[in-house]
Amino acid sequence: MLATPETRFTLERLGWDEFFAAAFEVHAAEGLLPGRVAVQHGGVYDVYTEIGELHAEPSGRLRHEATGSGELPAAGDWVAVEPVEAGSRTRIQAVLPRRTVFSRKVALGETEQQVVAANVDVAFLVSSLNQDLNLRRLERYLTMAWESGAVPVVVLSKGDLVTDPEAAVAEVQAVAIGVPVHVVSSVTGAGLEELLGYLRGDRTGALLGSSGVGKSTLVNRLLGEELLDVQEIRSDGRGRHTTTRRELVPLPGGGLLLDTPGMRELQLWDAGSGIDDAFAEILELAGRCRFSDCAHETEPGCAVHAAIDRGALSLDRLLSYRKLQRELRMLERRQDQRARSEERKRYRVQARSRRKASW
Ligand SMILES: Nc1nc2c(ncn2[C@@H]2O[C@H](COP(=O)(O)OP(=O)(O)OP(=O)(O)O)[C@@H](O)[C@H]2O)c(=O)[nH]1
Ligand SMILES: [Mg+2]
Ligand SMILES: [Zn+2]
Incomplete structure (x- = not known):
């Protein structure tokens, strides 16, 4: 509705x-x-x-x-x-203060925060099963989701287009450790009830993922017949309803879904602990390296490399972790610079209102 x-x-x-x-x-x-x-x-x-x-x-x-x-x-x-x-x-x-916030950097090289979704309880990270599943991109989304404060849930969409999603699910589970993974289809309706389960108690779920993975279709499907009504001729014969764009929609059975436009690039914004949650098993391994400052490069007694050697950790995943870490460090430096210039702006605003007050 x-x-x-x-x-x-x-x-x-x-x-x-x-x-x-x-x-x-x-x-x-x-x-x-x-x-x-x-x-x-x-x-x-x-x-x-x-x-x-x-x-x-x-x-x-x-x-x-x-x-x-x-x-x-x-x-x-x-x-x-x-x-x-x-x-x-x-x-x-x-x-009002945000309980959770899913942000990204506006564009490469900039330090402007774009809030994609605020006060989201559950972040549904949507990837479609028919396209190449990109695990590295998923790691990026997971990092941002953990950072946002929302609970991540991986949604593998368009389940009707593949006969055997099990291999994909296993691959995803290996990088989304401890995160539930659901296969759904907006065509057959499979798996949709399970998603609604996360929204009980009028909680808010956001759909995040690349363009074309089926986020909006999922919202329409979960909204049910009420939304389809919108596209039909009105009973009073006054032509079509214009479908108004909305991102946050209350669902008929309770809960809310926040649809987001597909993001071409997902630049990290927060330089916080989200990355540690997304790569928890690497952090855990690192705790067992011989040197406490091990960079997991060529150091002897490196537990991370030992895990790669015995096939318990993929090298790609370690590289992906490093890449995100570098990105965050760079961002932190830029944000520090920006914070200083904001401080100056705040000071000017305050000085101005003090002048006004004394008039
Ligand atoms: N076979 C199949 N096709 C689907 C399913 N869900 C969505 N599609 C199709 O995928 C295409 C993209 O769907 P959208 O819902 O517009 O995708 P989106 O994620 O909202 O895309 P953006 O708004 O660009 O981010 C459409 O042609 C849908 O009909 C599904 O479960 N099965
Ligand atoms: Mg859409
Ligand atoms: Zn190490």
Whole structure:
């Protein structure tokens, strides 16, 4: 069911809980309304609220004080808006702290954060079974998912196109250690119930993966007949409904799915511990190397290389780990530089408002 101004959802149905309620208290005191961002298009946001769906723009202050696009609202964010009539335009005054955030770097060589999905509980990492499964790309997604704070689940899509997915599942399991792997098909419906299981209790799942792997088809399928209605002639004969684009959609049976556009390049953003989770077995092996500062190159007594020699670890995986590590170190250095220039910007903004206040 798509939200229209007449469609209202309770906050709980949208994933609201004590964490957000506590963060919202100060805004409630200002008479603001909580809402959750369904999608952003050209600087305007569609926001689900208890009074219906609103169109909102960030207030001048919010825009002004944001030090980067990462601080502006994104799909999945909880925001504080000025209360207005349902269906009309309003302003977003604040973005509530994010419980989880899936970010990437905007493009190679830049240090701008792009928030792909906010407040996601479960990150469905989708790869299609009919194309070449790219394990290295999956490792990248896993690193980002762990870093986001969401729980990763691997989804192998288009199961109807392969007769024996078992080999692919085994390959994936070897790099997605401890992560559930599901084979699904939007054509036959196989495996879809299992995915819904992760969203019980109105949790939010995001679909992440390359273009064409079937993310949007999966959302449509899980939305069921209600969405198909949208593409049919309206009963009052006034022509077609225009299908409104949404990224975050409440599912009929509970829970929400956040569809993301396919990403051509997935540059890491956070230089945190996600990589340690994604490559936990390498870290574990490293703990058994003779030298505590072993670089796993040519050192004697290297447990990582011993594991490669006996076939317990693939060399490709070690190389992939190194590549991501290098990328993160480089990013960290750039972010440090950027942090310093942001500090200066903040200082200027504060100095300006102090001047204003003294007028
Ligand atoms: N055989 C088969 N085809 C599928 C399945 N799911 C999706 N497709 C087809 O795959 C193509 C791409 O599907 P989309 O859902 O648009 O893929 P997407 O991941 O949303 O792509 P982007 O929006 O570009 O990121 C379409 O032609 C779908 O019909 C499936 O389970 N089986
Ligand atoms: Mg899509
Ligand atoms: Zn070593």
